Amino acid sequence: MKLSALHQSYLSRRSNSFRSSGPLDSASDAGYKSSAAVFWLILHGLCCLISLVLGFRFSRLVFFLLFSTSSSNLYTPPLRSAAELAKTLDVHSVQSTNPVANNLQLPFPNKTATNSRVIVGRHGIRIRPWPHPDPVEVMKAHQILERVQKEQRLQFGVKDPRTIIVVTPTYVRTFQALHLTGVMHSLMVVPYDLIWIVMEAGGVSQETASLIAKSGLKTIHVGFNQRMPNSWDERHKLESKMRLHALRIVREKKLDGIVMFADDSNMHSMELFDEIQNVKWFGAISVGILTTSANIAESLDRKEEEENPRMPIQGPACNASNMLAGWHTFNILPFAGKTAVNIDDRLTVLPRKLEWSGFVLNSRLLWKGGEDKPEWIQDIDMLDGDVESPLGLITDPSVVEPLGSCGRQVLLWWLRVEARTDSKFPPRWVIDPPLDITIPSKRTPWPDAPPELPAKEKPEMGIQDPIVKHVTKTRTSRSKHRSKRKHETRTDTQTSTRHAEQN
């Protein structure tokens, strides 16, 4: 706090200590030698020696004790004994001055010493024997934090929160574990009741079931008998069908709550779940579109000034009075001709006009014959064909409620990233039994040169290289996946190749 002033006084303090005590002053005078002066000189030397040993200067305090006239409440017999002090570990070799002061106690002045246990002076720094976090305490603290946050939610959060019904279409593929785990973890943290409807193309599989079982959420896992096709168009169509099927399940089971569509590769923020509680019947939110491609960067570089690379957003657009005026959609013109057609194309994947994930609806809209259902909702049993977006479910698009401060807040992000369709991965992403030695095979089951391969990109196919090695005497090699270096062999010994992912 007080740096320079105190520093100066510190220095002056040091010189003052010689001046303040009278007899010592006289001792420094040349020529005035008396037995008292010699005695004080010897005492001072002794104190200096003791300070040398102990490592701090206590002589000043001793003189303070002996010669101060003020009614100090400082030197009442301290409550701590030397033994108690020895119990605590001191980082610095600093002990309190009290044991020393005790030895030199003089009768106190007759003023009434007040009972203060606060003592001015140097104190030890108390450190407990094992100054590290205790897991039990950490758990208790987390429980306290949860309770405090629950109370905060009760007071300031949404009143009467409704159950959230999440609809996720998925299918087994390499990146399913990556995407689905992300969504699952987001849903596990949501503070409201949740029902998760997982629609799986290609039928119910053990892979997906084991993944979602880890969530601990209420799940409805339904299989859909068609296999997921390879082209993006077809995939979107099938996903729409699957979602409609999920809505039919909501209607059959009369689930009550708010239906939202969480695609497995999307990213959701926690504010999204708070915001959708505000929907009355049918709401729309802004979705940030994350398109992946190296081509985008090139195209944007070319038109530098006029287009700062902002993230495109799909969602409701409002006019000045915060009423729904239109829709922001994705501008596909920059990508004409360069879009991915098949799932494993390494080109931009474009969203549809309006993605399903940008809409939420009250599940009562889907119930058969509800009391106060608005008339603009179509009966989903009547719908059979292709519904491209939830706007196809309603007759009047102007009733949509824009959420997230009228579409200004982006609460989720859309992304489609997939591996090659023929890429392999270990079932349930467990390598069992663990690998001893892995050596790349000389002949890969698929061609090493995929159709268009940008030079720097490493194909994100399944595992070909050793991931786990129990190192034995043989040297293992890590082959780099350049398509040219198929024949790289650096190992001395070759044992039979084994690919754990071949199953």
Add this chain to the structure above:
Amino acid sequence: MGIWRWVFIGILFLADFIVKIEPFKLGRSQPTERISGSAGDVLEDDPVGRLKVFVYELPSKYNKKILQKDPRCLNHMFAAEIYMHRFLLSSPVRTLNPEEADWFYTPVYTTCDLTPNGLPLPFKSPRMMRSAIQLISSNWPYWNRTEGADHFFLVPHDFGACFHYQEEKAIERGILPLLQRATLVQTFGQRNHVCLKEGSITIPPYAPPQKMQTHLIPEKTPRSIFVYFRGLFYDVGNDPEGGYYARGARAAVWENFKDNPLFDISTEHPTTYYEDMQRAVFCLCPLGWAPWSPRLVEAVIFGCIPVIIADDIVLPFADAIPWEEIGVYVDEKDVPNLDTILTSIPPEVILRKQRLLANPSMKQAMLFPQPAQPGDAFHQVLNGLARKLPHDKSVYLKPGERVLNWTAGPVGDLKPW
């Protein structure tokens, strides 16, 4: 028979209706609790009409000129003396007739002699105070009437009227002898300490209200930090060996909890300091060179439960605010067990403390807003002064009787200012 059936059904409907209303009401208001300390439920008292204060007109060299020389005095934590003067000048409790006044106020800014760093130097303060008292005792008869027993002074410096920043020196000097009978309004408070007189009023240090208002975040932001602290643990410039600063308590906090994920403690001062406090459940308020600090005010404003690590400290307005129910007191010797102490507080107690902190009158009592608002710290000071009325007959001295020793104290203090 049919009639009774209908009556029964009617009663059922009524009961159902009433039951529905209850949770409706509970959900609405944010629950807070009334705060009442040892003096009763006095936080919201209005001092107007309960006392009269006469403000001495001192020459501007005691107040205005000093402020003109260094306007930084308006923003540091000792600014309460200046704002109190301004408040009293325009307050309804002020009276221009000294005969009817219950209390007399001397506007002398003793904490406005600042170093280039902004820290106040107390070396001239005793002389300044003495010179002011000499002035009022010679120009007005009211000082000599009671030798200052119905006068009050604001001394917001580190150790109050001991006028020194170093505790040992301050204890050595003791309270200025001329102020022995006056009421002191100060930020320093420690039981059984020389520099805290019986009957003093402890006030919070000044914290700029507008600055804190601009850093408020939405209340539904979840509190996810368990313990928060930003400040020095070792004062390397003034106490290089450690053990002096904060009586070793801050260093103990660091050494014991520096790797503990529950404790967000560091010496760096981030720009989001106020926002972070609002995301924390507990805020540490350990002593430094003096036991008080503006952290207490900040913790109360931002709803963070203050953890007070300062033995025998007297907190502001201790008779009006029940601090044991609002904050957590931890002895300095218990600092190594701080995590156990804090996690063993039952959640209901924690929620109750948060409710008490959320009480707007609590937050208001810690602030010195301009212009003054009802229930703020200015009013609490006046309430405190009003509670000390009526003056005991013994404060009025007989003519010619002298109690104070005008030549006591260090020789340097007797020099004119």
